[in-house]
Amino acid sequence: MKQNLISVLALLTGTLFLFLGNGLHSLLMPMRGTSEGYSETVMGFFGTSWAGGFVLGCIFARGLVKRMGHVRAFSGFISIIAITALLTGIVVEPNFWILSRAVTGFSTAATSMIIESWLNERASNESRGMIFSLYISITLIGVVGGQMTVAFSDIHTPILFMIAGIYYCVAMLPTLISTAQTPKPLNEVSLDLTALYKNSPVSFIGILLVGIANGAWGTLGAVFGAKAGLSAGDIALMMTITIFAGAAMQMPAGRMSDRMDRRYVLAILSGIACLAGFQMFVLEPANVIVLLILIGVYGATANALYPIAVAHANDFAKPSEFMNVSGGLLLLYGIGTVIGPSVGGPVMQYFGPYALFGVTTSAHILIAAYAIIRSKLRAPIPVGERDAYSSVSSGTQTTPESLALNPRSQPLPPGGEEGSFGARDAGAEAT
Numbered sequence: 001m002k003q004n005l006i007s008v009l010a011l012l013t014g015t016l017f018l019f020l021g022n023g024l025h026s027l028l029m030p031m032r033g034t035s036e037g038y039s040e041t042v043m044g045f046f047g048t049s050w051a052g053g054f055v056l057g058c059i060f061a062r063g064l065v066k067r068m069g070h071v072r073a074f075s076g077f078i079s080i081i082a083i084t085a086l087l088t089g090i091v092v093e094p095n096f097w098i099l100s101r102a103v104t105g106f107s108t109a110a111t112s113m114i115i116e117s118w119l120n121e122r123a124s125n126e127s128r129g130m131i132f133s134l135y136i137s138i139t140l141i142g143v144v145g146g147q148m149t150v151a152f153s154d155i156h157t158p159i160l161f162m163i164a165g166i167y168y169c170v171a172m173l174p175t176l177i178s179t180a181q182t183p184k185p186l187n188e189v190s191l192d193l194t195a196l197y198k199n200s201p202v203s204f205i206g207i208l209l210v211g212i213a214n215g216a217w218g219t220l221g222a223v224f225g226a227k228a229g230l231s232a233g234d235i236a237l238m239m240t241i242t243i244f245a246g247a248a249m250q251m252p253a254g255r256m257s258d259r260m261d262r263r264y265v266l267a268i269l270s271g272i273a274c275l276a277g278f279q280m281f282v283l284e285p286a287n288v289i290v291l292l293i294l295i296g297v298y299g300a301t302a303n304a305l306y307p308i309a310v311a312h313a314n315d316f317a318k319p320s321e322f323m324n325v326s327g328g329l330l331l332l333y334g335i336g337t338v339i340g341p342s343v344g345g346p347v348m349q350y351f352g353p354y355a356l357f358g359v360t361t362s363a364h365i366l367i368a369a370y371a372i373i374r375s376k377l378r379a380p381i382p383v384g385e386r387d388a389y390s391s392v393s394s395g396t397q398t399t400p401e402s403l404a405l406n407p408r409s410q411p412l413p414p415g416g417e418e419g420s421f422g423a424r425d426a427g428a429e430a431t
Helices: 002-007 009-035 040-068 070-090 094-122 128-152 159-177 193-199 201-227 232-259 262-283 288-302 305-315 319-351 353-375 400-405
Strands: none
Touching (some): 009 040, 040 094, 070 159, 094 159, 128 232, 193 201, 201 232, 201 288, 201 305, 201 319, 232 262, 262 288, 288 353
């Protein structure tokens, strides 16, 4: 176990700096854009462009990696990210920034897939769970650390863009000097919408709506904070609270979903997120403490929805279908994150910054309503026959390649159950 962890230390170090750069750059751009007077619609397109590039990268970058080789592809893509980060500090122009976010999203997907496939190659069956947990934790720490960097310099200067570029360059070094064997070709993950919906209508609709809500907040949360009069430090703290609150909620929410119908858990958490967002929308709290408390409640519940929806989908699929189901849902989430900022930006522009929570509230109330309706139409898998809940990171932090690291994706033991989508639903077609 110890030897396995040492062998991937360089890769995990590169991952940390990659996500430090992502966290800083993705928060810095909307904050700087707000100070430059860009409209909320334009800044919504920052998120739309990045998410669209990321989803396309998950689908198409594997061919480029296969042609170039992992080391050269990693160096090339991360160089593009670093150059783009530096250029956005020099060329402060909204159309260029929108285009740059698509390039960064595509390249981030490619670099993340390379790191994830490398980690998977080095992991043994005994260490896979530990490495997977470490990887998810490091991505979280990286994003939060990058966001907090904003508080230490003036967003109106190129310095923070330069620091983001430095983070990305440092991320390149550990992988370049690593002696880890080049991994096998990247996994193929297809997006079969019909099969995903038939397998679990609640997960299909729920994850699309979660992607819309999370995409709107993730892109426009910093814009909301700036328009609401928060300082740069308070904005970074606000975004950090949502991430840590969501991470802290994973375990209790998961345990609850292992003991009762997961659709009820989705409805409960969505309902709480809806109430927190509705209070933000209606009350428009000016007190920073009150605002951060409501944001914390919102982040805890909204960010716990994705892994529960994935677990519910896997309850109705064969264990051997984990990669297809989870990978397809991850890409579907990505589609939602494309839609969310596109809707949230114009809504904020015409109705004010707090209207962002009108968008998230609408998405969460639809999740809760649909989950309750579906619970009346389809019986749940008995508790003893379900897959145990496992925390997974949502779509715009990891790629389908990371699913190979999850212990649940490994081959079944001899005599294990094999089959296709929906086989665990006793042959019943979803209604």
